[in-house]
Amino acid sequence: MNRDETLELFSDIISRIIHDYNNIMGAIEGYATLIASEIEKREAIDDAQEIIKVASKSSDIRSKLALFYRKNVSGKISINLNEIIEKISFDYKSKMNINLELSKDIPKINAKVDEIELMAREFFENTKIHSNLEKPDVNIKTYLRGQDLCFEFSDNGKGIKTEIIDKIFFPFFTTIENNTRDGLGLSWIWGVARRHNAEVLAESVLGKYSKFTVRFKL
Incomplete structure (x- = not known):
């Protein structure tokens, strides 16, 4: 399985x-x-x-x-993913060095705005919580890969250990002791992706970077 x-x-x-x-x-x-x-x-x-x-x-x-x-969500509309990423990125620009590489040629997707905003925000929050840098570097890309629209979020934080990378999307899973959050952020991302016919891939090198790619099926 x-x-x-x-x-x-x-x-x-x-x-x-x-x-x-x-x-x-x-x-x-x-x-x-x-x-x-x-x-x-x-x-x-x-x-x-x-x-x-x-x-x-x-x-x-x-x-x-x-x-x-939750498996289904109502209220989906045609949205421009780049616009949502730009909006959420603006809220974090004073806390992180953000580089945007957003393709101008991507199609719109049918999605619920507040859930896609939640997804983007949780990526930033995850970086903020786990980074040991005062102002971490964040790189965000959107691009087409075959029949998928990709939203890629990477940072130069502490990275994720190989033995736990398959566990990070489970509710309440956290590596932080005395964490004031509830350990649900990445599980929310997985849930949002599922409700939007997408998958989330995680890649990391410990001590160097973490990268998450959400692939929306077109």
């Missing part, structure tokens, strides 16, 4: 778990809200509101996981 087949199986399992989890947490949150509205003791109200707060946090995690396992 290759990496993408394993991720497909993993996403199916997560979607089934989350379905049951939604029902359970929805009931907990609903009854806690009902209790808070009916009781009079301040301490009991505070306890009920704490349950509601925790249930709300779990809802946030469920929403984030949905970006990984």
Whole structure:
């Protein structure tokens, strides 16, 4: 079983778990809200509101996981990939040395704008988190390769160890101790790619560079 087949199986399992989890947490949150509205003791109200707060946090995690396992997305329109890359790159230009090599001859793709923006942003965030440089170098390319439209993102960060490169797209996988993020960024990228008939390839040399290529099928 290759990496993408394993991720497909993993996403199916997560979607089934989350379905049951939604029902359970929805009931907990609903009854806690009902209790808070009916009781009079301040301490009991505070306890009920704490349950509601925790249930709300779990809802946030469920929403984030949905970006990984969800298979379909509505609201796709014809977009220019270069324009999205330029827009997101602008937000990071003060933090990174960004070089854009965007082909002017690429066709538009049918995609959901906010998901493609999320994909681009997560590549930048991944570089920001893992780079040991004050201002890392980032090179972004778009080009046609056969029947695929390619979006290539590379940086000169620490690189990825060979033994873990096939694990990086799994939810919650991280190599950073005491990480304040949730380890979902690259899994989001994989999920977005899948919903847009694309694949994500990772390549790296430890201590030199990391490169991700998203290949959209035309």
